[in-house]
Amino acid sequence: MKKILIVDDHEVLREGVKRVFDKQPDTPTFGEASTEQEALRLVREQDWDVVVLDISLGDRSGLEVLKELKQIRPRLPVLILTMHSGEQFARRAFKAGASGYITKDSPRGELLNAVNKVMSGGRYVSAAVAENLIFDLEGATDRPLHEVLSDREFEVLRLIASGKTVSEIAGMLSLSDSTISTYRARILEKMGMKTNAELTHYAIQKKLVA
Secondary structure (H helix, E strand, C coil): CCEEEEECCCHHHHHHHHHCCCCCCCCCEEEEECCHHHHHHHHHHCCCCEEEECCEECCEEHHHHHHHHHHHCCCCCEEEEECCCCHHHHHHHHHCCCCEEEECCCCHHHHHHHHHHHHCCCCEECHHHHHHHHHHHCCCCCCCHHHHCCHHHHHHHHHHHCCCCHHHHHHHHCCCHHHHHHHHHHHHHHHCCCCHHHHHHHHHHCCCCC
C-alpha cells in the first residue's frame, strides 16, 4: 500500500487531498504535517512514496523545506501543491528537487494524475504554469528583476513585501537582524531599488505575495 505525506498548514487542504483518493483502488495511507518540524520528523522516521508539499508553509518557505527534505531522502518524490501559478516559483521548485508542480485550483483528477505520475518516477507540471515555464526555460531574455536573487533573498523579499519587520524575519528564519539587513541591502542593490515600499509594490505587481 502506498504512503503519502501531506504537508500543508491548512487542515481543510489536507482533507481535500485525501478525498481525491476516495473510491480509488488500493487507497493509500496518509500522513499529515502542518509545520516544517513535523514534516522533517516524519520523513526521518518513516518511508513515504511521495510528499505533497505547499510552497507557502505558514511563515516558512516551502522551497527551503523542500531542500531539507531532499537532503534527508534524496530519492523521495515531492509534488508541490500551491496557489502560486507563476513560472518563477515552479522553476525554483524544480531546481530545489521537486518532481512535480501543480496549482490548488487544478481539477481533482489532475491532482490524482500528478501524484501517481511522480510516485512512479515521472515529472509533472500543472497546465496552468506549463506554457510559461517552457517559455522561460527556452531562454527568454526579458527576465523579471527578482530572477537575479538567490532562493534565500527571494524568500526575504517576499517576507518584506508581506509587511514583516527585520526582527520578525530574523526570528522566522532563525537568523540575526544584521544578517537579514544584509540580505535586504543585497536585494535592493540587485533590483535597483531604494526602499521597502518599492519592493512591496514590485512583489504585489508580480504576484509574489498573496
